[in-house]
Amino acid sequence: MARKKVLIITYYWPPSGGAGVQRWVKFCKYLPDFGIEPIVLTVENPTYPLLDETLTKDVSPELEVYRSKSIEPYSVFGKLTGKSKKEVSTPSTAFSTEGGLIQKAGVWIRANFFIPDARIGWIKNASSKAKQIIENYDIETVITTGPPNSTHISGTKIKEWNPDLKWIMDMRDPWSKIFYNETLPRTALAQNIDEHLEQKALSKADEVIVVSRHMAKLQDKIYRRDYQVLPNGFDHEDFPKVQYKHSNSKFTIKYVGSMTEPAIPHAFFRAISSLGDSEKAKLDLQFFGSYNYQVHHTIEEEYKIKYLVNFNGYIPHKEAKIEMQNADLLLLVIPKSKHNKLILTGKLFDYIGAQKPILYIGPKDGDAAKIIKDYGLGECFDYSEVDTLKIYLRKMMAKKTGTIQTDNENLRDHPYSRYSLTRQLSRIINPEGE
Template structure:
């Protein structure tokens, strides 16, 4: 007999970015012979980025349940314009102006845990009265936004629905996520976040996280079973042979103000100054939404003439850019609070078979994966040995021998990761 599962997710095509792909791919590879899948999504959401190319990946043999959402961002945009859109995309500048500070305070203290709380309430009401849901075997909630988990918390505590197994999937940590410090939380708001996080972690039947560090953090907060299922890739792996073209270092994805590795820009500037041939060959390519702070830092370092800004690109184009780059840049915020963050693009970087330069905090989970797969080199923000490594990459490029990794990365394929999920659903 088929198992009946309901998945509640805010991010779903046509939303762009890595958050949408995790459950889109799980749904793709879950056997429709074994599972009857219902996906609960918002109707008419205000997504910060759109990628219509993902619409074609939605399986036809699943049930979509759309619940109306009233996005606070729409009302705020009428009052404050483009500033709201930037905050939606995570653009918190290092020195925010008065208006940004007001918007951050509103976001942090008026919407707990986040601005989709009202939608989560509507989802609760919809599922509470859904006859098909009453017969469900499993409910899955995935956050951020972490308000989605409140749907599971409330339904799990409902007397007639408590038999339904609840899996809470955390794509990012909750109270230790890096941007919380920027939200100007009052003591009462911070306490409320901790209370809600504790209730979710101690009530869910099973917890899924995307990194070992998040598992270690949550293990101190609950005795419930915690399983690590990372993000992954779902494409044919590239050849490890170097592509033609300039010596292009590419970062694919959002680059926020807090991800501004000044030592990288300084190192590249020195190489450009010291080696005219490097200067002629070198290109710094950024695809995705990039903070003005980062762009300014690059230009101040004297790299403006080497900078190629592509803006947001759809997923297919992003993969193509990975394949065509000589070296891929993976940059994380320099904070112990981000050591648990494993960007979804890392796994597509691995499948792209291009050398990776990772930059972030010491002892991060990213560093461990790069070592395990021999896919690149990791550096902290002190930049030690970074210049030497880039020079070595460049010398290999000139000899047409800049090859990527050829290690076995199949365990990170979405199909293999889905089997881990199946094991949980059947346990």
């Protein structure tokens, strides 16, 4: 039987790095196992905040990938804000209003004139190229994934062009209610336009996928309809069945990923700073990712623990997985923001695959906390629980714990493996299939 063809429109694609690209690289990797042939449309001249060439190894040579040009505004933003193209395309640094009047004006322009986001320059060409691919391959199902939410504007236009197409809208994050919008100097008019575009897309899509239960509840308040929950996950093939030995005897705590200002783990840093000198000497704190000025300032000036924290910068995802497996404890922080209960960062699922204890800071009744509690993956703390967090740190340092076993020895069939999640996606794409 011939495989069912599906067109996937995504801005992020290798060599882009970061969590956003991995979701659909992994889905495309496993969809053929379920009788579905993905075809990808991505951008020809992207501005990627992170690069990771190793992800290309997960892209099958048989996968057809098409590209179309975009009008990228980041060099202009860079001149206005005094930042590099990488910095202005990364939320952790792009939306910081630190600096002078020109920098603040640049952020204001981006927030109010580029709606829904700075990738609006790709909408026209993406829509046009998608129509050609649909006609050439007789495609019946199209998937758009965002952010950037400009891809969903393309989806809206394609659906209006051919109402008979099945359009699946994949929302990796909220649209108008995404947490960093709270820090942007947006006018009420700009916010209303953004919400209108979102509601229009939600009204036209045949299926809408979100990544958590709380996100489904949030989206239902924006537009009432059915939402499919399909979280992120981990690829079992990224985690070899070996144990890594530390190069030193210190207790190693690692944080892998970028960090915005709302995600600064004050309780964690306060607990670390209040430990005795002999306890601090036993710690090895390793951070891998992109961090803005405020993160460094908080560690150095507010908590005086700069000498304890090693910033290693962004590393390719395969190396990141090894670093996770080689930790004693993995730090996970949910941003302190409105609607943060719905946040299910991809980092959580990679931490699950690493099978190491997780120190979670965030809403204790959020979706991420529920997974950690349900699977016995670590301990959860609220943003202000400094004393109990310090007790936990001391307990873990004394234990020098090893591997945590998941509930299923075969990681491929774990509920949060990319393989298992692709099976669920295949049923959304083709309900009559498997």
